[in-house]
Amino acid sequence: MTQQKSSSGLAGVVAGTTAICTVGAGGENLHYRGYAIQDLVAGDCFEEVAYLLIYGELPTVPQLVAYEQRLISLRVLPEALKNVLELMPGDTHPMDVLRTACSFLGNLEPEGKQRDQYQIADRLLATFPGILLYWYHFHQNGNRIDTQSDEDHVAGHFLRLLHGEAPKPEWERAVNISLILYAEHEFNASTFAARVTAGTLSDFYSAITSAIGTLRGPLHGGANEAAMALIEQFDSPEMAEAGLRRMLANKALVMGFGHRVYKVSDPRSDIIKQWAKTLSQDVGDHVLYPVSERIEAVMQKEKKLFPNLDFYSASCYHFCGIPTELFTPLFVMSRITGWAAHVIEQRENNKLIRPTADYTGPAPRAYVPIGERPVA
């Protein structure tokens, strides 16, 4: 039996083994299959990271070329899926769009003899941008966009479908880097949900659908949107400092800071902060980035908390012209790679994930037939 307090959300409890990722070694490190996140970012190619996670090793040039071509060939959406996206209300939460669309794609293209887990992983990676942006443009302006593009990379494909024009190179690079940073994070809640689902030997889509629904919450993927909401309410660093101090005095939860596993710092934050700074200068921003830096300083001084990946991702995405409500879906477009790797791994040595609970309810009690129950 565990020595953990049962209310601790399994913090520090080992729930399984993994060969995919280490998080927080030394309080501040992140490795995907042995490679430091800083090195993978320097490689500057989300698709090679996706390949590494799903297929186990970094690709060679021919492997990467073939992989990118395969992803490009998988971008077209089935008509029935487009119909479902049109049937969704325009004010649907974008994460609900992805959750339902992933589940529905599992109805149209089920796992089985015709289609294995690797093909489904590739298909989801290829289609999530088109799914989200088909729904988005249809309900924003009635346009049924073509979800095919000849962009080589997921980042460029997403930006082209969003803006309807060739992506600016620096925006594409920033989004590409963010996709690398968001791709994988060990037994985080959404990945763990995917493994719990896969642990009953359910199908691949069920596991990914669970993960999307879990990532949706503000304590997980929703944090980058919450960080944006925090940052953009202030017009200056001084206002931010005053407002943040009021929040802290009121014991409000400040999203985008601290982490259950990293104890020293989040190595991803330094990387995305640099991009937020660069893009801020490019677009002539004099508010969001200075406000962000001030919030970081106050959180460090008052709470000894460091920014996590979500905090500077928010302004970074904002500078790329990405609407705030699409931030968490972008997380999906990246993390699908880590989720896929974990589902594949869970299946290799599967064991049903079924913990137990401490009971705190009524002791055994006599059943009173309904006619004899007192009516208050």
Place this chain on the structure above:
Amino acid sequence: MTQQKSSSGLAGVVAGTTAICTVGAGGENLHYRGYAIQDLVAGDCFEEVAYLLIYGELPTVPQLVAYEQRLISLRVLPEALKNVLELMPGDTHPMDVLRTACSFLGNLEPEGKQRDQYQIADRLLATFPGILLYWYHFHQNGNRIDTQSDEDHVAGHFLRLLHGEAPKPEWERAVNISLILYAEHEFNASTFAARVTAGTLSDFYSAITSAIGTLRGPLHGGANEAAMALIEQFDSPEMAEAGLRRMLANKALVMGFGHRVYKVSDPRSDIIKQWAKTLSQDVGDHVLYPVSERIEAVMQKEKKLFPNLDFYSASCYHFCGIPTELFTPLFVMSRITGWAAHVIEQRENNKLIRPTADYTGPAPRAYVPIGERPVA
């Protein structure tokens, strides 16, 4: 840190507290909120059990009447949801139908100021039979059925929509009892998945969608269908014994026996076995029930394993004219009550559920730029 081996699927690890259910006390007991399952079955009303689980106490007569009326009033499906059910292929896995439909209903009727978690729980409980059987009849025979009925109870409503006529009283009672037995089971995998999803403060539909996808697997909800497939391949007890012994010799997994938590017996099995026997006599069966009893005897003798709820539920449902592929969806129509209770409870004292993992992958290694990687 836990003392459990990390590959053990959290068996015996306490992952939280609950006041809803105890499973396996003394190796063989089941209580919902302090009431023994045998007493709740004697009460003979799934709706009062649903009320007990979701609202915390057994209802009085006026409360139960109001609750049943409310459920009846919530049976009509939105047109857009019916469109989506029609867009699903006819050979979709019925659990995928429920998973997608639950997720899509969350797009149409999202949780928020207009609709709280109790209303959504009631709505899902009321609509799952109609969702499943609208899809089923449309693709079986092109009929767009009316999902409203004036049946008082979920069991009768399901059977009426399935068979298109007033349910036979003994079938309705058997299904009603099975719904009571399947309603709740502590931190089983699907419920735990719902709590992991709810733990990020995601919405109610996301949590239930995760649960459906998790229940789908053959190591969990799919076990009753697997049990049916086992039973119906034999034409006599003698053939069953010979076939089963061959399976055991080949170390095949026999579904419907044993349980991770019950160590002595599954108290639900005795109850549903009695119903399987009664219905077997009613329909003049001379094969399925005798075959089932022989399989039970061999498993007891050879493996010291007892039947769990899934084993005799299979023939019980079969005798009620329910197609095998709808067995696991029936589980959903019952367990939605337990899932709802657990999501509500998780939120009352929420903590993100985020375990950790033992790393077994490559040690930190140098990143080789793609142009320098050897091509095999």
